[in-house]
Amino acid sequence: MTDTSISPTTAEERRATRAPRKAPVRISAGRRRVENLVLQILLIGSFLLLWEYASDRWVPKLMVSKPTDIWAMIVRWLQDGTFATNLWVTLQATAGGFGLGAGAGMALGFLTGAWKRLGEVLQPIVTAFYTLPRLALAPLFLLWFGLGMEFRIMFSATIVFFLVYYNTYFGVREVSAELISAVRIMGANQFQVAVRVIIPSALVWVAAGLKISVPYSLVGVVVAEMLASDQGMGYLLSRGASQFSAAQSFAAIAGLLVVALVVDWIITKITNRALRWKTVGLPQ
């Protein structure tokens, strides 16, 4: 204590000799976004350049292909319709799997959340199925549904179902009992309580569940197509690899990337609109 204590003179000296700090810089949000975008483009560009250079020099081209070859493949597929037909199949299956899984998940989530006894009985059972690796169901599903559209849709739906179910269930359970009492005394019947209070309250959670499950439904379809099919983006992916054409696989991945980004963008727009009340009044 005595050693470290500073006598007034030295403290004053220190204050006198200390150089003033530079004022912190404040960058406008727009400027920052542009800067970040430039940095991102530079980063990706240099990665692609490095890839192009390393291919066949450091790593065999057979394994990693190279960006110019991949680009040529993408252009060819765009022109001969390979992308269009296979993407269409994958998107249809994704929409189907998402619709089926989300619909069933919301329905069961709402029932088990609102009806306490049913929830107590069913919830552990659902959880047991949830912990089961979904991939283990693939052989059975193949047996039941064959190679076609139904297999993709069902496989994807089983993944989406659990995500949406849990979000809906907890969303409904979260609704405060106080709020429900207040609304019932105001004159609401059971139906009005469900439509006016429980569903909108749960919507925040449901929307979150839907948002995260969209990419998963795409993943489910692609995995199903990789496992067994003769069409779709997943098929293109695995066919490329089995023919030792990394360019084909990478081109398929690039296609999926674009699709996933577009789908995510659309879902974000929709959920933001539905949840506008949640963000107004909050500091952005």
Place this chain on the structure above:
Amino acid sequence: MLLDIHDVHFGYQNETELLQGFDLHVERGEFVALLGPSGCGKSTLMNLAAGLLHPLKGDVDFGGKPLRGLNRDVGYMTQGDTLLPWATVAKNITMPLEMRRVPRAEREERLNRVIQLVNLADARDKFPSELSGGMKRRALLARSIIYDPVMLLMDEPFGALDAQLREVMHQELLNTVARTGQSVLFITHDISESILLADRILVLGGLPLRVMEEIRPPYGKDRVLAQVRTEESYFELERHLRDLLRDADAETKAAKAAANVN
């Protein structure tokens, strides 16, 4: 007599019966405060009056008729924020009317009246997330009076507010019910709040719950709270109630401890 809780028995399963022949009456236009330590069973009484709970034995009469199911003739306001966050202030306040299928024109008209009453006219198109704590309370008050209930049930409605805002809300509540002639059953554990607002204070405590004392603050319906706060009798009442409440708290705790031993 508007609310008549008569010889009511009520308790939760596997617990000592909380109410064993309890009586509570509220007259038309009367402001009754239930003052008691936390957890003594005040809210249970309110939920019986609201029809959210039903007596095991005995009667709850409202407006001269036995209460069956929910009591839709009361306004209900609790400490929690029970505004619907996805609806604007105007939508929130008129919701009870919508549920009672009141036509749109009349809804507008009544909204304009109550929104003036609680000084929220400027905020009618805002969402609850844009409101301050005091504004939310006003919106809740407006919502619970818009359908002209004959009685307001209020369970620590201003508990979460800071002292200054609470003073403002107290005066506004008194002015409002003086104008509308509504009865109020008001739950609180705040001594000064009960003296300032109530025509009659019931100090509750013990297990089974009983009225430890009944007190009538002598300030009348059109009291000015800033003035009441300076009266000598106000301080005396406060001191007296503080002693009572301490005894009530001790008795409740002792009774609960004894019940747990058995």
